[in-house]
Amino acid sequence: MRDNGVTWDGRVTTDWDVALAKRAQRMTSSVIRETLKLMATPGMISLGGANPAPELFPIREFQEASQYVLEHAGAKALQYGVTEGYPPLKQFLLSKVHKYGVPAKEENMLIVNGSQQALDLIGKIFINPGDTVLTDRPTYLGAIQAWTAYEARFVTVPLDEDGTRVDLIEDILKREPVKFIYCLPNFHNPAGVTLSLERRQKLVDLAVRYGVFIIEDDPYGELRFVGEDITPIVVLHKENTIYLSTFSKTLAPGIRLGWIVAPAKIVAKFVQAKQGADLHTSTFVQMIAHDICQRGFLRQHVKRIRETYSERCTVMLSAMDKYFPSGLQWTRPQGGLFLWVTLPEGTDSVALLKVAVEEKVAFIPGTAFYSDGESGRNAFRLTFATAGPEMIEEGIRRLGKAIERQLART
Amino acid sequence: MRDNGVTWDGRVTTDWDVALAKRAQRMTSSVIRETLKLMATPGMISLGGANPAPELFPIREFQEASQYVLEHAGAKALQYGVTEGYPPLKQFLLSKVHKYGVPAKEENMLIVNGSQQALDLIGKIFINPGDTVLTDRPTYLGAIQAWTAYEARFVTVPLDEDGTRVDLIEDILKREPVKFIYCLPNFHNPAGVTLSLERRQKLVDLAVRYGVFIIEDDPYGELRFVGEDITPIVVLHKENTIYLSTFSKTLAPGIRLGWIVAPAKIVAKFVQAKQGADLHTSTFVQMIAHDICQRGFLRQHVKRIRETYSERCTVMLSAMDKYFPSGLQWTRPQGGLFLWVTLPEGTDSVALLKVAVEEKVAFIPGTAFYSDGESGRNAFRLTFATAGPEMIEEGIRRLGKAIERQLART
Numbered sequence: 001m002r003d004n005g006v007t008w009d010g011r012v013t014t015d016w017d018v019a020l021a022k023r024a025q026r027m028t029s030s031v032i033r034e035t036l037k038l039m040a041t042p043g044m045i046s047l048g049g050a051n052p053a054p055e056l057f058p059i060r061e062f063q064e065a066s067q068y069v070l071e072h073a074g075a076k077a078l079q080y081g082v083t084e085g086y087p088p089l090k091q092f093l094l095s096k097v098h099k100y101g102v103p104a105k106e107e108n109m110l111i112v113n114g115s116q117q118a119l120d121l122i123g124k125i126f127i128n129p130g131d132t133v134l135t136d137r138p139t140y141l142g143a144i145q146a147w148t149a150y151e152a153r154f155v156t157v158p159l160d161e162d163g164t165r166v167d168l169i170e171d172i173l174k175r176e177p178v179k180f181i182y183c184l185p186n187f188h189n190p191a192g193v194t195l196s197l198e199r200r201q202k203l204v205d206l207a208v209r210y211g212v213f214i215i216e217d218d219p220y221g222e223l224r225f226v227g228e229d230i231t232p233i234v235v236l237h238k239e240n241t242i243y244l245s246t247f248s249k250t251l252a253p254g255i256r257l258g259w260i261v262a263p264a265k266i267v268a269k270f271v272q273a274k275q276g277a278d279l280h281t282s283t284f285v286q287m288i289a290h291d292i293c294q295r296g297f298l299r300q301h302v303k304r305i306r307e308t309y310s311e312r313c314t315v316m317l318s319a320m321d322k323y324f325p326s327g328l329q330w331t332r333p334q335g336g337l338f339l340w341v342t343l344p345e346g347t348d349s350v351a352l353l354k355v356a357v358e359e360k361v362a363f364i365p366g367t368a369f370y371s372d373g374e375s376g377r378n379a380f381r382l383t384f385a386t387a388g389p390e391m392i393e394e395g396i397r398r399l400g401k402a403i404e405r406q407l408a409r410t
Numbered sequence: 411m412r413d414n415g416v417t418w419d420g421r422v423t424t425d426w427d428v429a430l431a432k433r434a435q436r437m438t439s440s441v442i443r444e445t446l447k448l449m450a451t452p453g454m455i456s457l458g459g460a461n462p463a464p465e466l467f468p469i470r471e472f473q474e475a476s477q478y479v480l481e482h483a484g485a486k487a488l489q490y491g492v493t494e495g496y497p498p499l500k501q502f503l504l505s506k507v508h509k510y511g512v513p514a515k516e517e518n519m520l521i522v523n524g525s526q527q528a529l530d531l532i533g534k535i536f537i538n539p540g541d542t543v544l545t546d547r548p549t550y551l552g553a554i555q556a557w558t559a560y561e562a563r564f565v566t567v568p569l570d571e572d573g574t575r576v577d578l579i580e581d582i583l584k585r586e587p588v589k590f591i592y593c594l595p596n597f598h599n600p601a602g603v604t605l606s607l608e609r610r611q612k613l614v615d616l617a618v619r620y621g622v623f624i625i626e627d628d629p630y631g632e633l634r635f636v637g638e639d640i641t642p643i644v645v646l647h648k649e650n651t652i653y654l655s656t657f658s659k660t661l662a663p664g665i666r667l668g669w670i671v672a673p674a675k676i677v678a679k680f681v682q683a684k685q686g687a688d689l690h691t692s693t694f695v696q697m698i699a700h701d702i703c704q705r706g707f708l709r710q711h712v713k714r715i716r717e718t719y720s721e722r723c724t725v726m727l728s729a730m731d732k733y734f735p736s737g738l739q740w741t742r743p744q745g746g747l748f749l750w751v752t753l754p755e756g757t758d759s760v761a762l763l764k765v766a767v768e769e770k771v772a773f774i775p776g777t778a779f780y781s782d783g784e785s786g787r788n789a790f791r792l793t794f795a796t797a798g799p800e801m802i803e804e805g806i807r808r809l810g811k812a813i814e815r816q817l818a819r820t
Contacts, residue, residue, distance in 0.1 A: 012649040012650065012673075013617070013618045013619075013621050013649075013650055014617075014621055014622070014623040014649070014650045015621060016623075016673065016675060016676060019536055019589065019590075019623065020535055020536065020679065021534070021535055021536050021537055021538045021541070021560075022538055023534065023535075023538075024534070024535040024536070024679055024682075024683065027535075027679065027682040027683055027686065028682060029678075029681070029682055029685070049490075050490070051489055051490055052489075054485035054486075054488070054489055055485070057484060057485055057488040057489070059480050059481075059484035059485070059488065062476075062480050062484065062488065062694075063476070063477060063480045063481070063484075066472075066473070066476035066477070066480065067473060067476070067477070070469050070472050070473045070476065071473070074467060074469035074472065074473075075464035075465070075467055075469070076464075076664075077664055078464070078467040078469065078472065078661075078662035078663070078664040078665065079461055079462075079464055079467070079662070079663060079664050080459075080460070080461055080663045080664065081664060112688075113523060113688040113692075114688055114689060116686075116687070116688050116689045117687065117688040119686075120686060120687045120688065124431070124433070124434070124559065125430055125431055125433075125434040125437075126429055126430065126431050126434070127431055128431045128432055128433075131431070142686070142689070145685055145686040146686040146687070148686070149534065149683065149686045149687075150431075179429065180429075207423070207424075208423045209423075211423050211424055211425060212424070213424040213426075213429065239422045239423075239424070240422065240423055240424045251488075252488035252489070252694075253488070253489060253490045254486075254487055254488040254489050254490065254491060254692060254693035254694045255488065255692055255694050255695075256688065256689070256690070256691070256692045263422075263426065265426060266426060268439075269430065269434055269437065271439070272434075272437040272438060272439055273434065273437055273559060275439070275555055276437065276526075276529075276530060276552070276555035276556040276558070276559045277526070277527065277530045277556070277559075277687070278522075278523040278524055278526050278527040278530065278666065279524060279526045279552070279666070280666070281666070282523075282664060282665055282666045282692060282695055283664035284472075284662075284664045284665050284695065285665075285692055285694065285695060
């Protein structure tokens, strides 16, 4: 009998390792999710993760909406729904998109289980094994995970304070076929930087010239603290852009609701892929979200989230000035949830995390956000969204201490 | 400018057709979902689809549970959760599995967005392009859809009144490598037949001898009208079986909740695949379902569903005896939601559907349940779950008329 890692004790005749598909052998567990487990010890201040501030969740509105939906349309909310998404919710979201100046219709939109599912469906309908996708480095680790499963090859360009180094893209497009360019223009996860309008224009020009499309991932766009909103890429060139957003940072992540805006024929393909993936997104959840939205609640609520995160960001930045040793650099976000800290060359943020956990503070090491799993060793991501101002101040104090201990070692 | 099927009128420079992955070119829309759209005309009696009886949905229990969960643990319900699933819900489901005699632990279970997502994750971690999977013919069309997207090759065996013709499987296993055997032992969708215990034993023996694992899809197992429950395959040989079930037919499909029971190392791989696919299943929905379950509501409720469907099945079978012309055959289900009708050789059920729609009754043509999209032309699936007894009687009367009209033509 082979043990083979099963916990039961019968006769295992399946060689499970051999049974796995090639793509499954490339899958690994998210560093973040593993780190988060480690963080669940008492007294730990977590500046890792991407959890929105739970005290801002609109619990009362969810209560009212759940009651209303179940009372007035319970049988519909609990029944199978169409793959495309609940039409009134789509209408609400389309009216938001129209305000940007994108004349999207119902056939241009699909509701998904959080924008992570959008990333998965993109992989599913576009990526052949070995296909090249162009991303920032660092980039959102959920995108790396989703597309690694479809055996994508990642080609990357660095970021600076104005976002993606668009000037480095043309050489890549000249050199090799690229399936698409993935970008997070607003308040980048993990880097906290924002792509300038000039670079958005240039990116669109390049995409058009080389016949490449753009995935614009915009989960945080509404959470700007300072300055003016910058035109989304989908507005600059909607025909070649697939736009993603989510309710995770505005309503709540626990409901798993996101959406895609794309050319109609691509949405039709996404719908086919989603039918096979999970039939449709929960009708119950979509109807509740719609009920909350149509009450006009969201605008005021998002303003409150924005103000809270803005204040926390300021607190974090001041605390870093105060407690961090010299030789470190960090980004100063105009919005969103994250900022990015760069340690002196040669400092290992994975080793630092161990020291930090001893000091009862946690972050996500930079390597999580690189498709090679190796780069970014001397960097890490912090979030200012989850903890309150006092905890942020104390967390940064502890982290400063941990960094000093770690620097003294190396 | 190419038109290229986008609805906007700008400069389209992406050749979207060329951009699609090879697997996406094989995806098509579900015949069922397209047929369902057609059915939404006034006065239509739908005996197609797989919608549970909406009047049985436990709306009041959902109201109570939503309130309770939001009031007592709102911040948790709306926050990100772990990919593995909400632990108390897993504990509840594990206790159900333990009653069958399977000593599964938390690491043997994953919560998914309906069992359709389980089928997708199975494809994702096991199927390389060109891999052979063995299914019944006909089989659940969601499985065909899910695995077609991963470029599976389908090898099939027919069914008879005792389920899968297991006696035909060994020749196939001798002849070629098979990745897994997919079966729906209880109240087969679409065929309405049940796999005998003897055949389950034989199937397990074959799987062991040839080192092939079994996917046991059991969405309807609790809905038995007559006779005794038959031991699930996972009980006969848990080490080589992946077991799937769902709340869709017991609580409600609109919440999209299902689960997988499998060897721990396979669950770990499913978890990695699900992280990339959608991070996790809605915490909100899982906590509500758990709250309903832990009130002990489910047992009584499932009994009521069973009695209702049993009565409707009897009504449908009597009506068929009364209204259907001679020369047709149909299955007599011991449970579930479906039965399968075979028309005289050469009769086209797709053409029949058009006549039936004129008579204001609808069903799903048999071709939907064959991986070649061609076989099953002279058969169709009926569900007795959705409509009430009087509508079933009237629907079968109309369908009898349509069949007579169609037979007179050919």
